[in-house]
Amino acid sequence: MKASGRVLAIVAAVLGIAGTTTASRAADVLRIGEGPFITGGGFLVADEKGYFKKLGITIEKRMFIDGQQAVPALIAGELDLTFMTANASLFNSIARGAPLVVVLDRGNNKAGRGYTVINVSKPMAEAGIKTAADLGKLKGKKIGVSGTGSINQYVFSLALQKAGLDPRKDVTWVLNVPQPDLMKMLGQNQVDATDLAYQFGFFAEKNGWGPMIATGDKIDPDGPIGVYATRQALIREKRDVLVRFAMAYLQGAKEFNAAAAAPDQHPEIVDILARTTALQKPETVKAIAPFWSYTNEDGVPNVASIMKMQDYWADYYDFVEKKVPADRLFDLSIAKEAAARLEKEKPFGK
Template identity: 55%
Template sequence: MKRFINLALVVSGVLFGAIQAAAAKDMIRVGYGPFLSGGGLFIAKEKGYFDKMDVTVELRRFDDGSLAVPAMIAGELEVTNLPAAANLFNSVAKGAPLVVFADWGNNRAGFGYTAFSVSQKLHDDGIKTIADLVKLKGKKVGVGALDSINHYNAAQILLKAGLNPSSDVEWITNIAQPDLMKMLGQGQIDATDLSFNLAVFAQANKMGSIIANGDQIAPGAQIAAFVVRKNFLNEKRDAMLRFMIAYLQGIKEFNAAAKDPDKYPEIVTIMAK
C-alpha cells in the first residue's frame, strides 16, 4: 500500500499539470469524517484540483467512518474512508462490493492517527502515563463503536497498563467522536480514544489530557483506508485515476504544511475551516 502511494505521488506530480481530461465531468460522491486525515481531500476540493481533472466531488459527512458502510452498499456513495476494522472486513467477507484502493491513515512514527486521553480531573489526580492507566479500573471509557479502530486502540493501551479490557472498564459506545470529546470535558466518561485533531482540541481547552498517541499505542498499524464501490471502479476507472491524481496533489501539500505550517498559511486556513 505504501509503495503504491509513493509511486502514485510521483506520477501525480508529473501528470497533474499536463493531463487535460477530454470527457465531461464525472460525479464522485465521497464520504468523509471530521478528522485531520481528510486534509488531502479538503485541499484538493478547495483549490480546484478535482475540477482540473474534470471530476465533480460531492462530500457527505459521517461522524464515524463505519457509518458510511450502508450508504456505500446502497449505492449512495462511490468512495469513502473506512476504519481498518471489523465492520470493513466483515462486510467484504460477506460479499459487499467494496475495494480498498488507497491508504487514508496509519500510525507512522511521529504521526499517530489517534490519541488516548483521560479527563482533566483524572490527569490532575495523577494519571499522566500509560502505567498510570491502571487507575482506570472500574471507570468509563468511551469509543465510537464496538470493534472500531478506536476501540482497538483503547483496548491496546489498557493492556499495556495491565488491565483486562473485557472486564476492568465500562465501555460507553455508539457515540460520535465530537460528542465523546464533550462528554470527556463534562466528566461523563473518564477516558476515550479520539482522532488526533479532536484530542488536541480537547487538551487545549482543558477538556482532557493526552496520555499517548496512536503511534505509541499501535506502532505502524493501518488505521483507515479509502474504499470504492467495485462496480464504479470497473465502469469508471479513468475517473478514479483522475480523482487520485487530484487527491494526491492535495496530500503532497498537506504533508508539506504539516512539516512547516508557517510556510503554507493557505493550507492552514483550509484545514481550519
C-alpha cells in the first residue's frame, strides 16, 4: 500500500471511530417536554440532583404550560418524551393513528395526596355547599374547567354524579380557560365552582375568592394526573436510554414522595421544587404538602384508572370516538425494567 493510501485508510478509520462516538453520544441525548408543575417533581429532583447525568444522559428540556401542547412536537420527532395528562384528546389521538405510547406514571390522586381540588364561590359556600355531598346545589350553575375532556372535568363530573346531578345537562360548563384565570373568575362570580390544581385552589381560598371543599383523591382515588409518553419507534431505537432515564426519574420520584409526606425533613427537595415550579417560594411548597400528587415508585401508570376514564368519555359523554385497547395505549416494559435495574444496581447508593 502506498503511503498516501495508508494515510487515507488511517483517516477513514479515525473518521469511522469519530462517527461511532458521535452517534453514541447522540443516542444518550433525550429531548424532554416538561412543565413548571409540582406533579413533575420526580423529574425536577432527578434533573437538579444530576441523576440523569450520572447515568450518562443529557437532558434537553422544552417547557410547555400544558402537556397537550407538546404532543405535536412529540409526533413530529422534535421531542423524545413528554409529560401529558390522560384526557379525551390523548385517546382520540392514538385511535387516529398517532404513534404515541404511555410509558411512565407522572402523578396520580393517591389517597391523602390528591392534586386536584374543587372550589366553590363564596355565594355557593354561603348557600350551603361545604362538602362534595352538597354539590347537588349546583344545578343550573356554571362550572369552570381548563379543558374539554380534561382530568378536571372528569373529576368534577364524577362528583356531580355522586351528588345526584347529570353533568351533561344539569350544569353549564365554562371550558378551555387557563386555571389562573378560573380562580379569578371564581372570585368575580363568573363561575360558581371549578376544579383546579391544588396550588391554584389554595391561592383562591387564601385570596378569599372561594373555599376548597373536596380534593380529587376523595372523588376518584388513584385517578391519573399525568403520564409520560414517547413514540413507539423510540422504544426500539433508544430503549436503553429510556430505561436509564426512568431509573433516574424513579429515584427522584422516591425522594419527591418522601418530601411530600414530611417537607420539613427534606429542605433540599423543597428548595428544588420552589426554584423549578411556578410556586417559587419554599413556604408555599410546604403549605400545600402533601397535596403534590403521588408518583408510583415502580413507574407503572394506573392503567385501570386510565382505562376507566376512556370508558367514561366514550360511553357517557361521547368525547372519545373509538376506544383504544390497553396494549396499544401502554408499554409498561420500560418502567418494569428500570425498577428492576434500580433495585439491583443501586446507582445512587440508596
